[in-house]
Amino acid sequence: MRCKTEHLHNITSNGSSVVIASPRNTVYNISVHNLSEVVSQRISWTPSGAHRELCLLKGKSEDDCSNYIRVGAKLEDSSLLVCGTNAYRPLCRKYKNQDGTLVPEDKDIEGKGRCPYSPSHNSTALFTDGHLYTATVADFSGGEPLIYREPQRTERSDLKQLNDPSFVSSISYDNYVLFFFREAAVEFINCGKAIYSRVGRVCKSDKGGPHQFWESWTTFLKSRLNCSMPGEYPFYFEMKYATSEVVQGEYGGSYDDIIYGVFNTPVNSIGGSAICAFSMRQLMETFDGPFKEQDGMNANWLSVPHNKVPEPRPGACVNDSRTLPDFTVNFVKTHSLMNNAVPSYFSHPVSIKVSWTSKFSSIAVDPQVRALSGTTYDVIFVGTEDGKVAKIVNVATGGVGTQTHALVIEELQVLPPGTPVQSLSIVRTVSQNHAKLLVVSNKQLTHIALHRCKVFSSCADCVNLQDPYCAWDTKLRKCVPYQERSAMPAAQFIQNILKPASAQCPEDSSSDVRELTDEHNEIDNQILDSGSESDGQECAPAKCPSCVGQCADSLASQVASQQDKIVIYTGNTLGLTVLTSVLLTLLIGFTAGYLCSRFVRNDTYTNIMPFHARQQLNRLDNSSSLESGNPAAAGNTVPSSWTSHPNNKNTLNLVMNVCHETERSPKNDLNEKNSTLENSKNTLQKVKKTYI
Structure with missing residues (x-):
């Protein structure tokens, strides 16, 4: 079931319902059971006409001048606190439940510092121990960020905080x-601009400083979160987008509290996302470590020496912060950044995805899901920017050690393609047997089951899924959610998280089970019939329920005999056969092409040779006949002057096509010269030059 509105925002939830805010003047109370709305508890809050007109005069659009609900908290007296942008003039209201209907109090509360002015600003709020903690902006332009709990706040226009x-x-x-x-990292400002992920901390007991510091935090500190691929030159994922709740469990043989976060790369970098886990113990240790400072404007940021840190230690929780000395309060104001970063719990990201269009956007964790072996695993659900939800199992939580290995179970297209998943929440009903994953986008709310065990119909498929939720029930011959049947004997189920296959499943994907249960399989029926004839008895399970074991034995023998008749070729044999065929084909083709080219070359040269070239070759033949003393064999083309001097040795000039005498007679010298000149002139006019 899906609930479609505009710009949904999950602001609070409990075991049976979830409060969803549509920033366009409405808050919905949605039942978790079937995603139906409790209409009697719908809140409608539109800005007044004066506030709306003033917003329009400031240059904002019609959409921006609506009331966008950004803060919602259930107070200790069961009332509901709601804060909205109210046409760029933030206000808060308290609603009380009267006869099933939420009724607002008469007086509104100033929302400055509790709610952002702009509906697009990234803000966060938390109600705990009777106080509302917010991180937002405190001005119309959004240039004054603050972390606020009335009356304490961070310093104004202090880039170090x-x-x-x-x-x-x-x-x-x-x-x-x-x-x-x-x-923007202030410690990196001398080298350019970079974005760092941070975690800030304040003490709940902080009451502000003495004298003029009465509204300042005395315990605000911040550290860098290190989500990177380790190496000589680490690759950082700095753009933090979402975090999970703190989960407790056994990790690498020891118990610890950790929190998961979604990190992305900047838009001008390689498109990628990562899931990193951080130990709360290591996180708190960074706030007890050295501080970081810059001596001058052009100086590097370095660790503060221990002897320069005042006592009592700045940033530590005390019973009454108003009694702290001014020097300690001034030090924490100018040294809010810690020197050490919070390392990744497993020394590297739990999971990494490289993609330009499908980056991670939200996260939810179902901690310590117990598998059949008794080992517990954290199951991580991650939303993407293109409407998908990925299911990942962190197998490092199963006592494998600090070396983590993420198993991507499946990835489902839950929302329309291109729709970012804004938030994910795991909700359970009162019975705790049925859990759902709420998927929220800007305009849509839907839910999916935490597992899809029933989709897989064979033992091999069920075990290869490696899902801690699913196990193969050998008695029911189904893939079932193991947590719902954990009271059954463990020997009844088959599951393997660390390996994609189990030796307990038959190699032929439990064909014996299917043959005994599937009445619509014609091949199985034929084998059963043949088995009953050979045994001389009726062996169909439907006709002989008591002889199922005999049928199975007979069936196994029939299958074995059928397999003996079938010649099975291995993959290596098939690959060798294909390779041999390819090589023989290439050899035969090369030989045939070479022989054809030799045959075609001789014939082609004869046919395409120009006429004057063949004429020159004929004349070469004539000259060789003359030299041998047989002028008649040369044909009619032999000049008479050649035959008048049989003793002369004549050579053919291939360039001028004339004869030169190697031995000349003193007689008739003049006549021969004239004859040679005449023949040379005639030949030069008619014969082209040919080079051989």
Whole structure:
């Protein structure tokens, strides 16, 4: 079932319903069971006419001057706090449940610092321990970012604390509130501009500083998140886009709290995405490490020496921060950046995807899913920018060690192609037996099951899936969700997460099971009939339920006899045969082409030789006849002057086509010269030059 509206935003949820905000003046209460709306609890909140006209006068569009709900929190008294942009004048309201209907209080609350002015600004909010923590902007232009909890806030126009941040998420952990965001790296400013992923931390007990620091955080610190491919020159994924909730489990033989995050590369870099995990223990240790500072405008950012850090340590949680000395408060204001980065928990990303159009955009984790072997695995669901949801299993959570290996189980096209997945949430009903994955985009809400075990009909397909949710039930001969049948004996199921096959499944994909159960398989029926005739008894399971074992034995013998008659060729034999055929074909073709070219060459040269060339060759033959003393064999073309001097040795000039005498007689010298000149003139006028 799908719920289609405009610009959906998941703001809060509980076990039975989820509050979805459509920034166009509406908040929906959606039932998790069937995604039906609780109409009586719909909230409609439009900006007043004066606020809308003022927004239009400031140059904003009609769409921007609506009320976009960006903050929603369920308060301790079961009331609902809602904050919206309200035509670029943020306001908040409290709604109370009266007889199943949400009724607003009479007075609105100022929303500056709690809700952004622009509906497109990345902001985050968290309600915990009776306070609302927000990370947003506090001005119309969006140039004043802040982390706020009334009345404490980050410093105004201080690039060392926040430098053009884009906030992603916020979580509560122990006595701290953590903010995840990305920003322009101030420590890299001397080398250019770069975006770093950050995690910021404030103490819940922070009450501000003494005197003039009463509205300043005394515990705000931030560290860099290192999501990169390790090596001599690491490749970083700096654009953080989403984080999961903190999950607890056994990782590499030890228990730890970790959080998963989705990171992308910049738009002008190689298109890629990565999923990195971070240990909460290592994250907190970075805030206890050295600080980072810059002595001068052109100086490098270096670690602060330990002897320059004042006591009590800046940024630490104390009972009453208003009693801290001014020097400590000033130090934390100018040294909010920590020197050490938070390393990836498995030393490298859990999963990496290289793509220009299908980057990761959202994440949800179902932690510690117990497999048949008793090992637990984190199942990660990742949304992409083109409407797909990928299901990934982190097998490093199964005690394999710190070396992680991600198994991509499947990737489904849940939303229309090109529609980014804005958020993912795993919700379970009261019974906890049926879980769903909520998929939210800007205009659509839908849900899918956490597994698709029933799609796979054979043992091999079910086991090769390597899905912790699914196992092959040998009794029912079906691929079933193992968690729903965990009370059954483990020997009844077949599952293998680390290997794509199981020796417990027959090599022929459980053909014996199909032959005994599939009544529509004609080949199986023929084998069963032949087996019953040979045994001299009726062996069909439908007619003889008590002899199923005998049928199976008879069937196995029949299949074995059939396999003996079939000649099976291995892959190596087939490959060698194909290669031999190709080589023989090339050899035969080359030999035939060579012989044909030799035959065609002789015939072609004779036919295409020009007439004057053949004439010169004929004359060469005539000259050779004359030299042998047989002028008559030369034909009628022999000049009479050649025959008048039989003792002369004449040679043919191939250039001038005239005869030269190697031995001359003193007699008739003048006549011969005249004759030679006449013949030379005539020959030069008619005969072309030919080079052989």
